[in-house]
Amino acid sequence: MKLKSQINDVIKNAFVKAGIEHEPMSVTEATKPEFGDYQFNGAMALAKRLGKNPRQIAEMIMENLDFSGIVVKAQIAGPGFLNLWINPLWIAQQVQSALHDERLGVSKRENPIKVVVDYSGPNMAKQMHVGHLRSTIIGDTLANLLTFLGDEVIRQNHIGDWGTQFGMLIAYLEETDEDGSGSLKDLEQFYKDAKERFDADEAFADKAREYVVKIQSGDEHCLKLWQKFIDISLRHCEDVYDKLCVKLTRDDVKAESFYNKDLPEVIEELLEKNMLTKSDGAQCIFLEGEEIPVIVQKGDGGYLYATTDLAALRYRANVLEAKRIAYVVDARQGGHFKQVFKVAKESGFVPEDVKLEHIAFGTMMDKNGKPFKTRDGGTVKLIDLLDEAVVKAKGAIKDKEGYSKEEVEALAKIIGIGAVKYADLAINRESNYIFNWDKMLSFDGNTSLYMQYAYARIQSIFRKFNGEIKGDIVIGDALEHRLSVMLLRFEDMLESAADNATPNQITAYLYDLATLFMRFYEHNPILKEGVDEKTKMSRLQLADLTAKTIKQGLDILGIEVVDRL
């Protein structure tokens, strides 16, 4: 249900009837209930151009409004706001049809496009740490969202599996534990040990350097070791993805090394296009208005990550045929992406009509606003953080007696992981955010627990009712009206969240919806005595669609619901 565009149509027709020409303008949601359901502010904007006062224009529109369909009432207010009320009968119908639709009335895109979402991107030499959390879950949410809306989403996990450190790592692997079963349990420790060995023993260091060259030249033995190392490291990541309920699989992995064969071609094509300048021995692209060049080839002939990113962009635009490519990467790399995108367009690696986006996000901070670290100053391993979340969630479960031990485990996982994800997704992704266990595991406020509670509470109504729902929805009062309109806004909200890549729009919506439902439920009894059958049935259906919408919304965020908690 594209509610907004339906109301826009009503306005547009009024403009046509009034004989006013104008570029399309959209209504917005009313800021207050007294102002109706939607408002149109265009009269003010048009006033100057038409040489009329805004209230006059608003009146012209109002006189030509069709009040026989969606809109039943309009009112001019203030300098020229046109407040609009939606027909409750129409709303009731729409809610009912949404309830009987698998997609809750959300339409599939008429013109779906191929979208690449690049996210997570762990480094195979190290364990995943908290820095990967945001990319992983924001990216996954965006991918889920676009998939739900009907786009063809290609998830891409651009893992870091290439570079000089792998020479050292595989040399150490060969020396200590060639099958990798034991010492690689903790990658962080493994890396530390290898580095120590590297610094202490000159012979080992030489071997490590030699192995770098050998992998790059395709030496079979070294490649085998390398592959083993990557496999084990990737399995660590998959444990994390699994715990996080993130949908990334091995099929989504396109590692850095995948683009190795393309790198010389990238340089060659840039040469042909006359875009390269040699500076201090390195191949550079100097962009207009940019002080620092993009270096694509080092003085020693080696390639850099800008080169790989260009190769990846080329692949994604031409082979994968993506029309939108979204990089969910830390905001600090903004400069890098700005430049690389520019080069990609200017060189023709990516056609003009392909949309390139850097979905930037801020850093995770501790309570004191400092970057999130362990007590002794190390990076926090993601897997440890998630395990802790589950332990803490167990403490939050009130009535443990009602469940078996396994049920408590399962519940704690859903609650704990959901809390971590929701807290992250609920804030504007571009700002840094402060990580706080107590806040995220609270039942109050805009948290996953509040949402899960709201859902469970509605399920409890249906357990108690345990009958067949029939009859029509009737909008009985202002709260039911507002709740219904909120439910119908679902698609508009999702579209906006998808366009801007802003998961916090989803959480904000869900929170508003749940809050509104709680108020509705407090004031409008459903199963209590004295509620007539028709009203009961109508309210049950509103509750049903609310629960389904919460569930669908959380599902897009990759968060599960439970019937009881």
Add this chain to the structure above:
RNA sequence: GCGCUUGUGGCUCAAUUGGAUAGAGCAUCAGACUUCGGAUCUGAGGGUUAGAGGUUCGAGUCCUCUCAGGCGUACCA
């Protein structure tokens, strides 16, 4: 130095992309229960949106300057 970015009640965050009296939660205070799950609901206090100018019918949002923080600044990714 240059560039990017942020600054909103005590705290954590919103604000439909320039719209009406800047909204929530936490905390504080005051209410509502023989609970359709009170893990709820109703209400109150708390703001010169860092500061100063400007643009216009209208600015937290756009422009300029100042102050304060964060980040980035050519052969790591």
